[in-house]
Amino acid sequence: MPYLILTVALVALDQLVKLLVLNNIAPGAHVPFIPHLLELTYVQNTGAAFSLFEEHTWILALISLAMSVVLSLALWKNFFRHPLGKVTLTLLLAGAVGNLIDRVFRGFVVDMFNVLFMNFAVFNVADICVVVGGIAAALYYLFLMDKLEPREKRHDNHSSEN
Numbered sequence: 001m002p003y004l005i006l007t008v009a010l011v012a013l014d015q016l017v018k019l020l021v022l023n024n025i026a027p028g029a030h031v032p033f034i035p036h037l038l039e040l041t042y043v044q045n046t047g048a049a050f051s052l053f054e055e056h057t058w059i060l061a062l063i064s065l066a067m068s069v070v071l072s073l074a075l076w077k078n079f080f081r082h083p084l085g086k087v088t089l090t091l092l093l094a095g096a097v098g099n100l101i102d103r104v105f106r107g108f109v110v111d112m113f114n115v116l117f118m119n120f121a122v123f124n125v126a127d128i129c130v131v132v133g134g135i136a137a138a139l140y141y142l143f144l145m146d147k148l149e150p151r152e153k154r155h156d157n158h159s160s161e162n
Helices: 002-024 057-076 083-105 125-148 151-161
Strands: 030-034 038-045 109-115
Touching: 002 038, 002 083, 002 109, 002 125, 057 083, 083 109, 083 125, 109 125
Parallel strands: none
Antiparallel strands: 030 038, 038 109
């Protein structure tokens, strides 16, 4: 249940920031946010990361939907049993759902965070969730899972499901 609440809170934050941008910044306009570090720039992204697969919004929406289902099942079935592992999946789920909402209801993803100190793609809260969640899930799986989820407990859990 706390993971559902966290997912809903992150999706709500993502959608709130996007709504504020939609209502207050013209497409392509720049608004100072953190001097010399970050500005808000309203971008309508019909693609994925770095605008890959532009004009394939519905395919990306189907991928986001599929990933949302897989991540929900992974949480429900305790793919990771430790709370830290579950938080990584929750971040990934919130990011997938946040951008899925945009693709389905707007036909594009609203991006707004523009890093000023390097040349980087404009991104949003959902993207932050996906990147942080993805890196954290990989690190958790590679380096922490064996320490935080002893093998015999994982084996017992999976063998009882069969």
